Amino acid sequence: ITPANYVWTTSDDFSDWSAVKSGMTIDTSNDQLNVSFPSGVSWPMLAVTDLNINASLYGTLKIVVKNSTDKPDLQMAPNAPGTSFATGRKKETIPNDNQWHTINIDLTNWGLWTGTINEFKFYNNFTSGSIVFDKIEFIPINSTIHTIRLSKEGQGLLNYSSGTALNGQVLSLNAIADAGWQFERWEGDITST
Numbered sequence: 001i002t003p004a005n006y007v008w009t010t011s012d013d014f015s016d017w018s019a020v021k022s023g024m025t026i027d028t029s030n031d032q033l034n035v036s037f038p039s040g041v042s043w044p045m046l047a048v049t050d051l052n053i054n055a056s057l058y059g060t061l062k063i064v065v066k067n068s069t070d071k072p073d074l075q076m077a078p079n080a081p082g083t084s085f086a087t088g089r090k091k092e093t094i095p096n097d098n099q100w101h102t103i104n105i106d107l108t109n110w111g112l113w114t115g116t117i118n119e120f121k122f123y124n125n126f127t128s129g130s131i132v133f134d135k136i137e138f139i140p141i142n143s144t145i146h147t148i149r150l151s152k153e154g155q156g157l158l159n160y161s162s163g164t165a166l167n168g169q170v171l172s173l174n175a176i177a178d179a180g181w182q183f184e185r186w187e188g189d190i191t192s193t
Contacts (some may be wrong), residue, residue, distance in 0.1 A: 006053060008033070008139035013165045014133070020045035020083055020121065033133040037069060037126035040134070045083065047121035055113045059141035061105040067099040069129035076105075087114050100134065108141070155181045 008014050014033035019026055023041035025035040037044050051150075068073070074094045077086035086113050092103060107113040123132075148171075149162045155178035165171060175183045186192045 001033055006051065006058070008048075008133070009137040017048045019048055020047050020118050020123075033136070034130055035132075036130040037128060041126075043083075043085075043123055043125050045121050045123035047119055049119045051117050051120060053138060055107070055115055055117050055121075057140055058138045059106065059108040060105055060139040062102065062137045062139055063105070063133060064100060064102050064135040065094055066098060066100050066132040066134070067094045067096045067129075069096055069124070069126045069131060071116040071126055072096045072100075073122045073124065074122055074131070075124050076120065076122050078112050078120050079143075080121060081119055094131075096129070105190075129150070154178075156183070 008016065008084055010031045010153075011028045014028040014031075017028075021041055021044050023036055023038060024044045024046070025036040025038070026046070027036075033046075034043075035046055041096050045055075058144075061076075065074075070094060072095055073091055075089050075091045079090040080086035080089075080132075083131075089092045090105065090112075092105055094103060095101060101185070146165050148160075150158055150160060151162075152158060152175070157178075159174040160171065173186070177183050
């Protein structure tokens with residue numbers, strides 16, 4: 001059991017991100033996410049979907065990024081599907097000097113960072129250049145970490161193994177008995193059938 005890991009650092013990871021508007025070029029080779037913005041694309045957007053992030057558990061977005069566009073900033077929004085914009089979107093300075101920058105973005109007081117985050121997008125009214133991401137990571141809030149120990153008697157499967165969990169993290173434990181065995185009860189801090 002560990003907090004869900006939301007980090008993109010490899011070509012395979014970055015393939016989860018896609019262009020929301022046509023005309024943008026995305027290259028995920030070399031373990032980076034390189035997004036080029038040709039002129040004529042109005043408000044190009046880049047998004048990742050199917051996240052299922054519990055916003056109350058994650059407080060920082062860390063990006064390692066190189067900006068060679070015509071804009072010195074980057075805008076972002078969660079849960080704004082398709083080509084829509086979100087009122088209250090966040091705008092962060094990303095110097096357009098074609099140098100690597102590590103940017104930590106505080107999400108904790110952002111009105112849109114609430115509930116379950118299923119989609120996250122980056123955008124701006126870029127008319128030229130590119131942005132290259134070397135890393136994108138949602139970092140858990142420093143909250144209490146609990147050690148979870150799971151064991152079984154008899155034969156069967158548990159859907160988690162022992163590990164750690166963040167305070168407030170919801171876990172659905174499942175026990176599946178092998179043929180000839182049956183589940184009887186959970187026991188420990190919570191005793192339940």
